Amino acid sequence: MLNKNIVWHDHYITKEKRSSKKKQKPCILWFTGLSGSGKSTIANAVESRLAELNRHTYLLDGDNIRRGLNKELGFSDADRVENIRRIGEVSKLFVDAGLIVLTAFISPFQKEREVVRSLVEEREFIEVFIDTPLEVCEARDPKGLYKKVRKGEITNFTGISSPYEAPTTPEIHIINDKQSIENVAEQILNYLDDKGYLDAR
Numbered sequence: 001m002l003n004k005n006i007v008w009h010d011h012y013i014t015k016e017k018r019s020s021k022k023k024q025k026p027c028i029l030w031f032t033g034l035s036g037s038g039k040s041t042i043a044n045a046v047e048s049r050l051a052e053l054n055r056h057t058y059l060l061d062g063d064n065i066r067r068g069l070n071k072e073l074g075f076s077d078a079d080r081v082e083n084i085r086r087i088g089e090v091s092k093l094f095v096d097a098g099l100i101v102l103t104a105f106i107s108p109f110q111k112e113r114e115v116v117r118s119l120v121e122e123r124e125f126i127e128v129f130i131d132t133p134l135e136v137c138e139a140r141d142p143k144g145l146y147k148k149v150r151k152g153e154i155t156n157f158t159g160i161s162s163p164y165e166a167p168t169t170p171e172i173h174i175i176n177d178k179q180s181i182e183n184v185a186e187q188i189l190n191y192l193d194d195k196g197y198l199d200a201r
Contacts, residue, residue: 015095015096015097015098018096018097018098019098020098021098022055022056022098022099023199024055024056024098024100024197024198024199025123025196025197025198026094026095026096026097026098026099026100026101026124027095027100027101027120027123027124027125027126027192027197028091028092028094028095028101028103028116028120028124028125028126029043029046029100029101029102029103029126029128029188030091030103030105030107030113030116030125030126030127030128031043031102031103031104031105031128031130032105032106032107032113032127032128032129032130032167032170033106033129033130033131033132033176034106034132034134034137034158034159034164035106035137035143035145035146035157035158035159036132036136036137036138036140036141036142036143036145036146037130037131037132037137037176038130038132038176038181038184039104039105039106039130040061040062040063040104041181042104042130042174042176042181042184042185042188043059043061043102043103043104044059045181045182045184045185046102046185046188046189047059047102048185049185049186049189050100050189050198053198055100055198056098056099056100057099057100057101057102058094058099058100058101058102059101059102059103059104060087060090060091060101060102060103060104060105061103061104061105062104062105062106065083065086065087065105066083069086069090070082070083070086070087075156075157075162076156077109077156077162080108080109080112081109081112083105084105084107084109084112084113084115084116085112085115085116087103087105087116088112088115088116088119089119091103091116091119091120092119092120095120095124100192100197106158106164108158108162108163108164108165109163109165110165110167110168113127113167123195126171126172126191127167127170127171127172128170128171128172128174128188129166129167129170129172129173129174130174130176131166131173131174131175131176132175132176132177133177134159134160136177137159145157146160149161171191172187172188172191174187174188
């Protein structure tokens, strides 16, 4: 419960002023998908392309966040929910700063993704579903996690022993088992360009 003695202070410099200086529309590109689906790799590629266009960005990655801000959280359902809640609040701050925020998190529960969407204004949350079949993710196994799961060394693993609720109506749906990273990044850049995020006035 929020302490009644805590009062919100408005800033003289608004989100609109910050974003107008950057000549872009701030938003959250929320990459979701199974472990090994390619979220982080694609998010990095998209951010690199945005940097080439002189857009102002920040990338939040699941493993990196768990080394600092969320280092005390585990992988129970309750901890996963809290992990996403904190990331949502941080992302909201970056949007307020006028940035295009890229987040790469499994974020397995639809309800929690919708909570993040509710934190920002309409069209400021872009759900990007990196839809890669489980067997492809397991064959890639870039961190060796699936092998550990199959050996019983990891429990509560999304897609195997813990559920993943796939997005039903994502803004961007990428089938990522036979596409190049460059092609996927181009699709996402085209979406941002078409919707006016890259050249806001």
